[in-house]
Amino acid sequence: MLLSTSTRINHLSRIRLPSSIIATISTTSSYRSLSTNNPTTTSANTMLTPPPTPKQPRSNLPGSNNTKPGRTLTLDTIHKSILNVEYAVRGELAIKADKYTQMLKSQQGEQGEQGGKDSGLGGMESRNGEKGEGKEKDGKDHGDLGERLPFDKVVTANIGNPQQRGLDQKPITFWRQVISLLEYPDLLSHPLTPQIYPVDTIERAKKLYAEIGSVGAYTHSKGVKxxxxxxxxxxxxxxxxxxxxEHIFLTAGASAGVSQWLNVALSPGDGVLVPIPQYPLYTATLAALSCHPVPYQLQESSGWSLSQPVLQAAIDSVDRDKTPIKALVVINPGNPTGGCLExxxxxxxxxxxxxxGLVLMADEVYQTNIYYPETKPFVSFKKVLRTMEREQDGENPITPGVIELISFHSLSKGVSGECGRRGGYFELVNIDEQVVDQIYKMASISLCPPVTGQVGVDLLVDPPKPGEPSYAQFEKETNVTHQSLLDRSAYxxxxxxxxxxxxxxKAEGAMYLFPSIEMPDKALKEAEKRGKPADVMYALDLLDATGICAVAGSGFGQKEGTYHLRVTALCPGVEEYVGKIEEFHKDFMKRYA
Structure with a gap:
């Protein structure tokens, strides 16, 4: 369906913004004046299933005639859309790995603290390991805290969390020095500080302190100007x-930015084109908003490329009168695939x-993680868009100012790996100013992003420069991290x-690999018997046998009849780590041959 230019101008100003957003808080003109001062994870064929009809409230809720005591909040009474949300990277496998970590700590006795460090799961929230609960009915689950496990550590290959215990990516020294001075600003005037900190570190911290003040205070809701x-x-x-x-919003990581944007842009029932496989943030957020993911398949055989005919087929598969497709999500470099777009x-x-007439959402958080820049360099969607807008002499040029773009970046990935600091940003391009005001209004409800996360963004976009005292160490540290990721990924x-x-x-970027597994018929039958997707069974059995926690491909979406596993390239000791996967896989294929 080709939309005329006249119907596309100010696309987001005319889309059905939720009335609750437009009515919230106060008039938006005051926000603009202030700003210058201070998924469900489902298979492709079920993604368009409408959310369930809410059930009637229980009879013992306030206002009912039944005064029998009872809990107000149950699965019957909470928001129905929440029940549709799944998030594979923190799901069943991660919970089970947590339990095994607690078992190892218990078995190591007085050395439990060191065991927790080696296990690599110390940074994850323990959900049920404290009591040794959660024993599975199927597979080779080790459910008793007294049982000896067949491995001595849990390897967290399930999530891109580089500085997690057990992965132990070294923080960038310049970052930690600057932030430590801001956390304790008395050091800025201490006579011994110049003997400990390089002069450019002290100067940067003083500059930021003059701009921010205490990192314990709120900042502007968009972030420090x-x-x-x-x-x-x-x-x-x-x-x-x-x-x-003024069109840049600092956020508590890119995930918070995605959620913040989708909450403003979408109304219940809207559709969003998402890649398959995809990072489950998108389907989870859409499920919570009672919106529909419209899947389009990346082409595995050609390096997880994106095909225009496939995109068009995905669009044509939807009745847009019933499910208005409002946006297109592109993850580049890809998660979980590691592919880079040409x-x-x-x-x-x-x-x-x-x-x-689609809003383009560009998830570009892995833009620094490019392994082969000579053949597959990172190019931002903003650069492509602005270049095409400028090319008005060619055949069928695009109309300048019409295509709405929002692009996301984060300090959690790249070579920084500062996941827990929660910092990121998004940039708005060609977005109607009235909609920008609504985004700002909603951002103000959360008051401001984490301030040390904002500082991290500053250090991300403005690192030490050649000739400055901290540059040599910064260059060495970042090069080592980047090369380690490349070497592990290739191996x-x-x-x-x-x-x-x-x-x-072969991964061309990001932090992951997404190998395909040819499941034997016997394995498929066993998985059906257990009531699990075959790749989930594979991942659970891998964890039980080796202590390696990976994520099944079904958690990201995959082409029907295919099975995958997502593993990170962050784990040190890659030879031992991969060796365990090799041994397990050969045994698995032999067992189900």
């Missing part, structure tokens, strides 16, 4: 096009958003491709 200005300069250096700091494919995506894909019944596309 001076930091947003430096983010804008970073984007301008990267893309060669201007960036407006610029020609990105141009096709921009063209499709122009012709179909893992080579080993996986050598295994019978397993194939793996």
């Amino acid at each position: 001076e930091i947003r200005e430096r983010v804008a300069k970073f984007i301008e250096r990267r893309d060669g096009f201007p960036s407006d700091p 610029e020609k494919d990105m141009r096709e995506i921009v063209r499709m958003c122009h012709d179909q 893992m894909s080579e080993k996986f491709n050598a295994l019978p019944g397993m194939s793996c596309q």
Whole structure:
């Protein structure tokens, strides 16, 4: 369905913003004046299933005639959409791995603290391991705290959390020095400080302290103005096009930004095109909003590429009168695939958003994790969009100012790995100013993003420069981290491709590999007997046998009839780690041959 230019101008100003958002808080003009001062994880064929009809309240709720005591909050009375939300990377496998971590701590007695460090799961919330509960009915679950496990540590290959205990990626020294001075600003004037901290670290901390004050105080709801200005300069250096700091929002990580944006942009029943496989943040958030993921399949055989005909087929599969498709999500570099888009494919995506009236959501949090920049460099969607807007002499040019883009970045990935600091940003391009006001209004409800996370964003976009005292160490640390990720990723894909019944596309970026498993018929029947997807059974059995916690491909979505496993390239001791997977996989294939 080709939309005319006249019907596309100010697309987001005319879309059905939820009335609750428009009515919330106060008039938006005051916010603009202040701003210058201070999924369910489902299979593709079920993604369009409407949310369930809410049940009637229980009779013992307030206002009913039945005064019998009882709990107000039950699964029958909480918001129905929440029951549809699933998040695979923190799901069943992670909970079970947590339990095994507690078992190892118990068995190690006085050395429990060291055991927790080695286990690699110390940074995850323990849900049921404290009591040794949660024993599974199927597989080789080890449910008794007194039982000896067949492994001495749990390896967390399920989530991109580089500084987690057991993964232990070294924090960037410059970051920690600056933030430590801001956490205890008395050090800025202490006579011994110049003997401990490089002079550029002290100068940066003083500059930030003058701009922010105490990191324990609220900031502007968009984030500190001076930091947003430096983010804008970073984007301008990267893309060669201007960036407006008033259209940049600092966030508590990219995930919070995605949720914040979708809550403003979507109404119940709207559809959003999401890649399959995809990071489950998107389907989970859409499920919570009673909206519909519209899946489009990435092409595994060509390095997880994005095909315009596949996108068009996904759009054509939906009755847009019943399910208005409002946005298109692209993750580049890809999670969980590790694929990087070519610029020609990105141009096709921009063209499709122009012709179909779609908001383009560009998840670009892995833009620093590029393994082969000579052949597959990172190019931002903003650069592609602005370049195409400028090309008005060619055939069928796009209309400038029409395509709405929101792009996300984070300090959790890249070579920083500061996941727990919760910092990120999104930039709005070609978004109607009245909608920007509504986004700001909703951001103000949370008051402000974490302040040390905002500081982290500042250090991300404005690191030490050549010639400055901290530059040499910064360059060395970041190069070591980047090279380690590349080396592990290449080693893992080579080993996986050598295994019978397993194939793996070489990762071109991000932090993950997504190998495909050819499930034997006997394994499929056993999985059906256990009541689990076959790749979930595989991942659970892998955890039981080796202590390696990975995520089944079904948690990200995958082409029907295929099975995958997502593993990170973050684990040290990769030879031992992959060796255990190799041994387990060969035994699995032999057992179910």
